[in-house]
Amino acid sequence: MKEDPRKKYIGLLPQDQLLKLYAKHVNAPKVRTFKGFGFGVMPGERSGIKFKTLAGVKSSDPPLEIYNCRSSGGVFNLGHSNPQIVQVLKDALDAGLDIGDHMLLSEWRALLGKKLADLMPPGITKTTFGVSGGEAIDTAIKFSRAYTKRKGCVSAIGGYHGHTLGALATGDSGFKESFLWDIPDFHQVPFGDIDSMRKAVTEDVACVILETIPATGGVLIAPEGYFAEVREICDDKGVMLIMDEVQAGLGRTGEFWAIYGGMYSNEKVIPDFIVCGKGMSSGIYPLSTCSYKPFIERAVFKDDAFIHISTTGGSDLGCAVANAMLDIQSDPKFLDHVKKMGALFGKGLKEIANENSELIKEVRGRGLMWGIEFRDEDDCLKSMLYCIQEGVLLNYCGNKKDTLIIMPPLIVKKNEIEEVLIRIRNGIQKLRK
Numbered sequence: 450m451k452e453d454p455r456k457k458y459i460g461l462l463p464q465d466q467l468l469k470l471y472a473k474h475v476n477a478p479k480v481r482t483f484k485g486f487g488f489g490v491m492p493g494e495r496s497g498i499k500f501k502t503l504a505g506v507k508s509s510d511p512p513l514e515i516y517n518c519r520s521s522g523g524v525f526n527l528g529h530s531n532p533q534i535v536q537v538l539k540d541a542l543d544a545g546l547d548i549g550d551h552m553l554l555s556e557w558r559a560l561l562g563k564k565l566a567d568l569m570p571p572g573i574t575k576t577t578f579g580v581s582g583g584e585a586i587d588t589a590i591k592f593s594r595a596y597t598k599r600k601g602c603v604s605a606i607g608g609y610h611g612h613t614l615g616a617l618a619t620g621d622s623g624f625k626e627s628f629l630w631d632i633p634d635f636h637q638v639p640f641g642d643i644d645s646m647r648k649a650v651t652e653d654v655a656c657v658i659l660e661t662i663p664a665t666g667g668v669l670i671a672p673e674g675y676f677a678e679v680r681e682i683c684d685d686k687g688v689m690l691i692m693d694e695v696q697a698g699l700g701r702t703g704e705f706w707a708i709y710g711g712m713y714s715n716e717k718v719i720p721d722f723i724v725c726g727k728g729m730s731s732g733i734y735p736l737s738t739c740s741y742k743p744f745i746e747r748a749v750f751k752d753d754a755f756i757h758i759s760t761t762g763g764s765d766l767g768c769a770v771a772n773a774m775l776d777i778q779s780d781p782k783f784l785d786h787v788k789k790m791g792a793l794f795g796k797g798l799k800e801i802a803n804e805n806s807e808l809i810k811e812v813r814g815r816g817l818m819w820g821i822e823f824r825d826e827d828d829c830l831k832s833m834l835y836c837i838q839e840g841v842l843l844n845y846c847g848n849k850k851d852t853l854i855i856m857p858p859l860i861v862k863k864n865e866i867e868e869v870l871i872r873i874r875n876g877i878q879k880l881r882k
């Protein structure tokens with residue numbers, strides 16, 4: 450009989466020994482922080498919307514079972530270890546696919562590029578592949594500069610596009626200062642404030658980059674018409690509009706693209722670039738995409754077809770996995786499921802907010818992407834920890850620490866939503882004790 454592979458890959462050492470190794474050889478402050486939260490545990494077995502830890506908070510305690518309502522920002526849109534996706538990867542490996550050679554052409558990049566073009570808002574037909582979201586964001590910024598021959602970039606205060614140097618330059622100072630990274634041509638404006646955007650977008654600006662729903666910034670919802678006006682401002686000034694759909698795209702809002710009907714059903718804005726990461730991998734094989742209009746390709750690659758490359762970006766294996774993910778997540782029935790589950794979840798969270806209105810200021814979101822804004826940062830942190838104790842993983846927003854972000858996998862079922870809501874309610878009620 451075949452040996453259970455979990456024995457070979459999960460729980461090889463006791464959790465406390467692994468924490469010591471992690472602290473010694475990976476990152477000690479991270480271990481200290483999680484222990485400080487009372488959550489010094491490591492994920493072990495995982496499947497569907499849940500994972501188990503290797504042990505409890507004390508190594509002698511039994512493993513915890515956690516509902517993953519973080520989904521790693523949308524990585525686990527299809528849950529952990531989705532059997533359909535795992536099978537695709539196994540089949541692709543059996544077929545002899547590998548990473549491929551980035552200098553050569555690739556059957557799988559061609560097929561995935563075509564599938565993405567079919568799913569994109571009209572006119573966005575080209576894709577350059579990467580490994581991480583930050584890499585794909587950097588690509589969009591680079592290409593905007595090559596096309597416009599300008600250096601400026603306007604982004605949102607509180608926005609987050611990654612930690613590679615280009616993406617980092619668009620973000621808040623908290624992440625940049627230690628690395629002495631302050632680029633004069635990069636400016637930030639308040640999200641949703643069209644007048645500030647109009648002032649900032651001058652003829653020196655190459656690109657405006659925005660998340661459709663800033664996640665790290667607090668699950669912010671722009672006023673209706675905001676993105677259409679940003680589009681007009683960019684058009685007037687010849688500026689590229691880059692939409693970061695790393696978290697809000699791929700069906701998270703119940704529409705395939707947040708910028709194209711997902712935010713407001715009557716608002717379908719067509720940017721020049723759409724960037725995806727996280728969920729492109731299905732949590733199984735890393736891939737990111739920077740998709741754009743063909744005139745941009747002509748400007749970037751006209752003198753040198755190899756001017757931008759990524760050795761492991763757009764691997765054949767990653768493309769095969771993403772191809773299967775796109776088939777699942779773009780199915781109208783799947784999107785309908787997200788809409789239904791999102792409505793149920795949003796209703797439940799708003800009820801919890803009403804019951805705790807002295808603690809909670811607002812609940813806002815779209816589809817299965819929700820934020821709970823507390824009146825007090827401390828209450829937000831405590832409620833995150835209480836929810837984790839109740840077995841629901843969610844987190845506060847890195848750039849708006851009074852807000853919890855909640856993103857269950859898109860495959861979440863009705864009974865699971867009901868269970869998660871009970872636990873979140875219990876967690877928040879602990880604040881009163």
Ligand SMILES: Cc1ncc(COP(=O)(O)O)c(C=O)c1O
Pocket residue numbers: 522580581582583584586609610611612613660664665693694695696726727
């Ligand atoms: C909206 C958004 N864009 C880009 C990124 C960067 O992705 P990565 O961490 O894969 O570089 C993130 C990561 O959290 C993100 O949330």
